[in-house]
Amino acid sequence: MSQTHAATREAGQDLTVRLARMRMSSLGAVAMLIVQFILGMVYNLYGTAPTSAKSIGLFSSPDLALHVVLGILLFLAAVGQLVQAIGARHRLSIWLSAIGLLSILGAGFAGLGFTGSGAAGASLGMSLAFAVALACYVVLVFAPAPPASARSSTTPTTLCSSPCRPVWARVA
Numbered sequence: 001m002s003q004t005h006a007a008t009r010e011a012g013q014d015l016t017v018r019l020a021r022m023r024m025s026s027l028g029a030v031a032m033l034i035v036q037f038i039l040g041m042v043y044n045l046y047g048t049a050p051t052s053a054k055s056i057g058l059f060s061s062p063d064l065a066l067h068v069v070l071g072i073l074l075f076l077a078a079v080g081q082l083v084q085a086i087g088a089r090h091r092l093s094i095w096l097s098a099i100g101l102l103s104i105l106g107a108g109f110a111g112l113g114f115t116g117s118g119a120a121g122a123s124l125g126m127s128l129a130f131a132v133a134l135a136c137y138v139v140l141v142f143a144p145a146p147p148a149s150a151r152s153s154t155t156p157t158t159l160c161s162s163p164c165r166p167v168w169a170r171v172a
Contacts, residue, residue, distance in 0.1 A: 018088040019144045025081050026140035029100070032074050033134050039067040040126070050118035058115060071108050078104045078133075081140075093144050100136035103129045 043063040050056040059065040078101040085093035110125030 026137045029137040055116045096136040103133035
């Protein structure tokens with residue numbers, strides 16, 4: 001095996017490892033987004049809604065406080081995901097990570113607007129931004145495939161055990 005071929009194979013396996021890490025962090029972001037949604041719904045059903053005359057504090061209830069803290073953690077996770085995607089130089093992952101980050105930021109700013117005024121549009125903005133972010137991270141769990149040179153039978157590339165094969169291995 002030539003030195004160039006060995007270096008290319010090693011770089012491909014490194015990319016495969018990076019993509020597998022991105023899949024796992026995307027799965028973590030999906031889980032965090034689902035918990036964030038549940039906390040928001042709990043507050044929506046049982047919390048005190050702000051009005052145009054009376055705003056609410058971000059830490060006025062335990063549910064809302066957890067929602068805010070998890071939102072901050074989601075922002076940090078989204079930044080980390082984008083950094084990983086840039087490091088892997090995987091175009092689809094970079095775009096989806098950037099859109100997911102912008103969606104989380106949009107949801108956060110809509111949430112700030114909602115707590116200040118109780119506007120239905122801000123609540124809708126939060127839920128739409130959540131849906132976009134969730135879609136981005138779900139696609140990132142399943143979509144990134146390493147280049148053909150990096151695919152080998154000894155390299156783990158899926159989230160499941162050995163009987164489960166990735167989509168590109170079933171086609172090829």
